[in-house]
Amino acid sequence: MGIFWTRLLEINLYNLKENLRSLRKLLPEEVEILPVIKNDAYGHGLLEVARALTEEKVYGFGISEPYEAHLLRRAGFIHPLILLSGFEKDWLPDIKVLRITPVVTSIFTLEWLIDFTLKKAVTFEFHLKVDTGMHRFGVPMHELLEIIERLRENPQLQLTGLMTHLACSERPEDPIFHAQIKEFKKALSLLTSEGFNPKFVHLYNSAGIIFSEDFKGNLVRPGIALYGGYPCNKARARIRLKPVMTLKSKVVEIKHLKKGEIAGYGPTFTAKRETLLGIIPVGYGDGYPRILSNKGFAVIRGQRVPIVGTISMKALYLDLTEIPSPQLGEEVILLGGEREEVPADELAQLADTISYELFCNLGKIIPRRYKE
Numbered sequence: 001m002g003i004f005w006t007r008l009l010e011i012n013l014y015n016l017k018e019n020l021r022s023l024r025k026l027l028p029e030e031v032e033i034l035p036v037i038k039n040d041a042y043g044h045g046l047l048e049v050a051r052a053l054t055e056e057k058v059y060g061f062g063i064s065e066p067y068e069a070h071l072l073r074r075a076g077f078i079h080p081l082i083l084l085s086g087f088e089k090d091w092l093p094d095i096k097v098l099r100i101t102p103v104v105t106s107i108f109t110l111e112w113l114i115d116f117t118l119k120k121a122v123t124f125e126f127h128l129k130v131d132t133g134m135h136r137f138g139v140p141m142h143e144l145l146e147i148i149e150r151l152r153e154n155p156q157l158q159l160t161g162l163m164t165h166l167a168c169s170e171r172p173e174d175p176i177f178h179a180q181i182k183e184f185k186k187a188l189s190l191l192t193s194e195g196f197n198p199k200f201v202h203l204y205n206s207a208g209i210i211f212s213e214d215f216k217g218n219l220v221r222p223g224i225a226l227y228g229g230y231p232c233n234k235a236r237a238r239i240r241l242k243p244v245m246t247l248k249s250k251v252v253e254i255k256h257l258k259k260g261e262i263a264g265y266g267p268t269f270t271a272k273r274e275t276l277l278g279i280i281p282v283g284y285g286d287g288y289p290r291i292l293s294n295k296g297f298a299v300i301r302g303q304r305v306p307i308v309g310t311i312s313m314k315a316l317y318l319d320l321t322e323i324p325s326p327q328l329g330e331e332v333i334l335l336g337g338e339r340e341e342v343p344a345d346e347l348a349q350l351a352d353t354i355s356y357e358l359f360c361n362l363g364k365i366i367p368r369r370y371k372e
């Protein structure tokens, strides 16, 4: 039995893998890749994405919660899992059992780790995140010596990675970009001169990989580019990415409006001519941004058509007047598409957001279909 659907999320795992290969082409041979699959792989499905990516060469995965590691371990993944955005004290037993690599982001998270290893008589490998200027997670530079001191006193802890995160990796021309890299190099040489040699040195997300020049570190953390999102318009000149998430729906109602008739809540739409409206069963309840009312677009028969009227919880209107005799049941593309008919970053810009948010929100739609 086929499942009847009026909206469908298609995830193209072939394109996902191709995006990984395109990123790899920008990197020296020795640099390893840690795909970031936090937040259900940006809405694409944690396990399916992880499975597809392990068919390529990846070092491990970047995650944000122990629960993600639980799902991955239960599914049989044995790869290193790095908990990128720090941890809570009471996560430590799970972190140990699930063989997660924690990231220390402050003196006090280091103290939690020390307490835990002493109480349980266990060892721990971890990565250290330094704050090189973004002022989010990370140890401030002036506290590094204190950290080093504590590490000397606690050989049960093994520093296997040094990392930072950049505030504007999509703008390499910004002085902050270079200032952060300079700070990071300082942190690295301080550690080295104190006798610590972290095996992994990493600082770049997708934009960083695309725009960085000489200094690459030896591990990178791509997220959005794997999912076919360009971190910014300029990135299109440097890399060709393929869409991974496609949202399709169908015309479920057609309305003929006379000039002057209205449609939808508000009403925010009045027909300026005789108008054919197609009603599509997708709305903000599905994660489609309501702010795209009277602004967004979709593609039907390869042609762009505008969204008109106010988007409701489970429906939106398309103006189909320019489409010759539109039919009930016709397929429309609301995001992505085989030929990137609806580019995620273009739609995101219209919605005053970024493709990341569109993917995370629309990623909750079921049913999903995976294309291998």
Ligand SMILES: *Cc1c(COP(=O)(O)O)cnc(C)c1O
Binding pocket: 036, 038, 084, 085, 165, 204, 205, 206, 207, 221, 222, 223, 224, 225, 231
């Ligand atoms: C989410 C995340 C990334 C991935 O960033 P993209 O811009 O999606 O490539 C990399 N590093 C850290 C620390 C992150 O939290």
